Amino acid sequence: MASGDVWILGITMTKFGKRPETDTVGLAAEATRGALKDAGVSMRDVGVLAAGNLMGGGALGQQLQKQVGQTGIPVYNVANACATGATALRTAIMAIKAGEVDMGLAVGVEKLSGAGLLGVRGPRAQSDTWQPEGRQGAIMGLDGRVNTDNMPGTFAQIGMEYGHKYGGVSFELFARISEKNHGHSTLNPLAAYNKAMSKEQIMSDVMIAYPNTRPMCSANCDGAAAAVVVSDEKLKTLSDDQRKRAIRVAASVLTTDPYEVGCQVLPNVNTLTKNAAKQAYETAGVSPEDLDLVELHDCFATAELVHYDNLMLCDEGNAVDFFESGAPHRDGRLPVNVSGGLQSKGHPIAATGIANIWEICHHLRGEAGDRQIQGAKVGLAHVIGLGSACGVHILEKAAA
Amino acid sequence: MTQTAPSRIPLVDYLVLDPEPHLVAQECTNCGARYFDHRDACAGCFEDEFSPVDVPPTGEVTAFTIVSYAPPGVDAPFVGAIVDCGGTPVRANLRDVEPTPEQVTLGMKVALTTYSLGTDSAGTEAIGFGFAPA
Ligand SMILES: [Zn+2]
Numbered sequence: 082m083a084s085g086d087v088w089i090l091g092i093t094m095t096k097f098g099k100r101p102e103t104d105t106v107g108l109a110a111e112a113t114r115g116a117l118k119d120a121g122v123s124m125r126d127v128g129v130l131a132a133g134n135l136m137g138g139g140a141l142g143q144q145l146q147k148q149v150g151q152t153g154i155p156v157y158n159v160a161n162a163c164a165t166g167a168t169a170l171r172t173a174i175m176a177i178k179a180g181e182v183d184m185g186l187a188v189g190v191e192k193l194s195g196a197g198l199l200g201v202r203g204p205r206a207q208s209d210t211w212q213p214e215g216r217q218g219a220i221m222g223l224d225g226r227v228n229t230d231n232m233p234g235t236f237a238q239i240g241m242e243y244g245h246k247y248g249g250v251s252f253e254l255f256a257r258i259s260e261k262n263h264g265h266s267t268l269n270p271l272a273a274y275n276k277a278m279s280k281e282q283i284m285s286d287v288m289i290a291y292p293n294t295r296p297m298c299s300a301n302c303d304g305a306a307a308a309v310v311v312s313d314e315k316l317k318t319l320s321d322d323q324r325k326r327a328i329r330v331a332a333s334v335l336t337t338d339p340y341e342v343g344c345q346v347l348p349n350v351n352t353l354t355k356n357a358a359k360q361a362y363e364t365a366g367v368s369p370e371d372l373d374l375v376e377l378h379d380c381f382a383t384a385e386l387v388h389y390d391n392l393m394l395c396d397e398g399n400a401v402d403f404f405e406s407g408a409p410h411r412d413g414r415l416p417v418n419v420s421g422g423l424q425s426k427g428h429p430i431a432a433t434g435i436a437n438i439w440e441i442c443h444h445l446r447g448e449a450g451d452r453q454i455q456g457a458k459v460g461l462a463h464v465i466g467l468g469s470a471c472g473v474h475i476l477e478k479a480a481a
Numbered sequence: 482m483t484q485t486a487p488s489r490i491p492l493v494d495y496l497v498l499d500p501e502p503h504l505v506a507q508e509c510t511n512c513g514a515r516y517f518d519h520r521d522a523c524a525g526c527f528e529d530e531f532s533p534v535d536v537p538p539t540g541e542v543t544a545f546t547i548v549s550y551a552p553p554g555v556d557a558p559f560v561g562a563i564v565d566c567g568g569t570p571v572r573a574n575l576r577d578v579e580p581t582p583e584q585v586t587l588g589m590k591v592a593l594t595t596y597s598l599g600t601d602s603a604g605t606e607a608i609g610f611g612f613a614p615a
Contacts, residue, residue, distance in 0.1 A: 210601040211490050216518035218494030220607055221598065225555030226492060227610075228572040229548045234561050237546035242563065245543045245587040252582065291547035291582055340525040343570035345516065347544060347563045 086313040087174050088327040089476070090184075091120025094436040097304035097427035098273040099194045105137045109190040110148045112305035112432075116186065120309035121323050124150030127309070128182025133159045133169035133189035133431040145188065162466025163380065165189055166306060166434025167335070171472065173310050174333045183315035189436075190305035191429035233298050233381060234290035235467065238347055240383025241292070243390070249401035250386065252292040256283040258404060259297040259382040259424055265411055266421025268452035273302040273427030297382035299428035306435035325479060328442045331365035331459070332475040350384070350465050354391035357473040361461070362393070365475040369393045372415060373457040374444055376437035378465045379422040389417070392463060392473075411452065419444075419452055434472055437462040445478040492598060492609040493517075502595045502610065503538050506569060507531040515569050538593040539615055540566035545587070547580050560585050564612050576611035590615040 093115030095108055103111070109132070117123060132142030142156035161168040166189030173185030211220040224230040244250030260280045266272040278296055286294040311319075316327055336357040338349050362368060369392065377392060379385035386400045394415055395403035403409065409417035420426045420440040423433065441460035443449045458478045465471045491498055495517045497505050506515035511528040515536075522529040544563040551557035560575035562585075576594055578584050591612035598607035 210603050211605055211607055213490075213494060218519075220490060220492060221554075222552060223493070225548070225551040225557075225559060226574065226598075228561035228563075228574060229546065229559075231548065231550075234546040234548045238544040238561065238563060241546065241587060242544035288547075288549050290549065293546075340514065342514070342568075343563070345518075345524070346570040346572045 085178070087177050087330045087333070088311050088313065088316050089308055089330060089438070089442055090122065090311045090316070090319070090323060090327055091116045091118070091309040092307070092435070092439045092442050093119050094271055094306035094432070094439045095304050096271050097302050097429060097436070100192070100303035101194070105134065105141065105190055105192050106144045106148055108192065108303060108305040109134070109141060109145045109188050109307070112190065112307035113145060113149050113186065113188050116307035116309050121320070122184065122309060124152055126184050127152070127154060127186045129155050129157070129173055129176040129185040131157045131159055131169040131172035131185065131187045133165035133187070133434070134191065135160055135162070135165055135430050136191055136193065141190065161470045162468050163378065163428075163430050164335070164434055164464045164466035164470035164472045165431035166436070167462075167464045167472025167474065168434065168470065169431075170308055170310070170435055170438065170474070171333050171335050174330060177310060177312045183312040185310050186307065187310070187435060188305065188307035189431040189434060191431045192303045193301040193429050194303050195301070229290065231290065232467065233293045235348065236381035236384045237290045237293050239350055240381070240386055242347065243387045243400065247398040247401070252284065253280065254401065254404070255292050255297060255382040255386065256280045256294070258379075258385050259283050261410055262379060262385075262418050262422035263296060263425045265419050265452070266425035269421050269426060272421040272425055273300050274421070274425045293381050293383055297424060299380045299423035300425065302427035302429055304427060304429035304432045304436065306432045306439055308435055308438065326446055327479055328445050329477040329479060330474060331367065331477045332361035332473065334361045334364065334473045336360070336471045338469040348467055348469055350467070350469060351387060351391050353469055353471040354388060354463065354465060355393070357471045358392045361473040361475050365477070367459055367475060371459050372461050374416045374419060374441065374454045374460045375463070376418055376420060376422070376440050376460070377463040379418055379424055380428060380465075382424065385418070385422070388463065392461065411454070416454055419454060434464040437464065438474055438476065441476045445476060488604070489606045489608050492607060496608070496610050498595070498608055502593060502608070504536040504566075504571060504593065504610070505533045506536050508534045536569050536571065537567040540564040540571065540591060540612070542575070542585070542587060542589045542591060543570070545575065545585055547582065547585065562612065564591055574611040575613070577613035
């Protein structure tokens with residue numbers, strides 16, 4: 082323990098999937114109360130609340146307080162696309178680092194079951210005559226007329242672009258990445274889907290945006306995750322049991338995409354991830370070889386491939402070889418998305434950036450049951466929100 | 482004097498129809514960054530002077546997807562692609578090519594093409610653009 086460190090004291094995720102019996106606030110409350118219980122503390126101990134939610138209207142934090150405890154603490158309602166959960170967690174971490182509070186709570190929640198393709202806006206109202214509108218002087222909606230605004234198609238191109246640059250990609254390769262994650266989810270009781278799928282099943286499923294078929298896309302679902310974070314000083318005052326299960330936040334990084342040629346034509350999800358990873362490894366004083374497991378943002382099978390490279394799990398340009406070596410399988414050299422990933426565990430957007438940290442913590446604490454990665458000491462969690470924002474956290478098991 | 486309505490209007494204002502259809506980018510006069518929208522300032526160097534530059538009408542496909550579900554009024558499947566036009570990446574659909582992975586390939590050479598998007602009540606024809614195999 083070093084002064085200035087921040088620790089995850091308690092963390093939980095709800096069952097992901099269809100949760101018609103409860104509303105957004107109810108899911109957030111379930112995760113929040115779960116995290117508080119896991120931490121062995123109450124709302125009275127919490128000095129700041131960061132609440133992440135995209136679809137619910139922007140005041141989740143206060144609505145949540147009214148169900149779980151109104152103590153008058155500051156609330157930050159956070160939205161940062163698919164990086165919302167990681168941003169909420171980082172908000173609580175920053176408040177501790179700033180010395181304003183010694184304990185904070187972050188929660189992310191989404192109700193998404195039944196949502197269709199994300200990223201698609203409705204058609205414009207039809208007028209009698211063509212009227213140029215907006216910053217491109219468009220006379221009608223450009224989605225589908227000038228490329229696509231939908232996420233499966235956007236991330237399909239991101240994977241294909243990698244293939245154009247370095248070679249070796251194919252429909253089959255992307256399907257096998259998805260096969261890996263669906264296989265992993267069979268060991269995760271909290272995943273939205275727990276069904277293994279063969280490469281053939283995945284390839285013959287409904288094509289959404291080539292090369293991404295339906296099982297290669299993140300699963301829209303309901304879910305929440307929450308974490309209690311504490312300062313080093315506060316942790317020292319807590320019980321042995323609490324200290325033993327605490328997980329050190331070795332790095333907490335958030336980046337956006339710097340300007341590069343073409344980044345406003347096709348979103349560049351690579352550079353900001355590389356920047357975040359580099360900063361995180363430096364801060365944590367670890368290298369990719371030190372990692373025991375990684376949860377990365379596989380919003381589509383095509384995205385997982387490029388992030389092997391962006392997170393420097395392999396040499397530049399070698400993501401295909403990295404996958405072919407078997408490394409990212411749960412019995413491989415560096416397991417990736419043993420939770421099942423967004424494709425099978427599910428992707429309740431604002432919950433994802435805390436749920437992936439829960440997965441890492443679960444292994445570092447040795448509490449992951451059937452899917453435990455034995456002896457895990459260091460893990461990395463990554464999320465990316467298109468637009469773009471990237472969150473990378475490196476977590477370490479307590480030394481003692 | 483009554484003004485006659487133009488007989489054709491481009492889908493976006495960075496598509497210029499005459500004398501030959503071509504795309505026009507806004508180029509930062511300081512750093513050379515190219516944009517296809519109305520700018521407040523340059524995202525690369527923060528300066529705020531731009532001049533219009535013609536984008537070459539031919540290029541190479543550097544990324545593509547074949548989208549199965551389209552918004553209302555758009556035919557599916559369609560091919561969305563990024564075309565590198567002599568160093569300027571352009572966002573577009575591919576046209577005049579079968580939307581299958583057998584026909585659409587990374588690195589394929591393409592050229593700008595235009596097509597009709599229909600006519601409004603004033604008789605003005607909307608013109609869209611895409612890229613077709615060269
Ligand atoms: Zn500039």
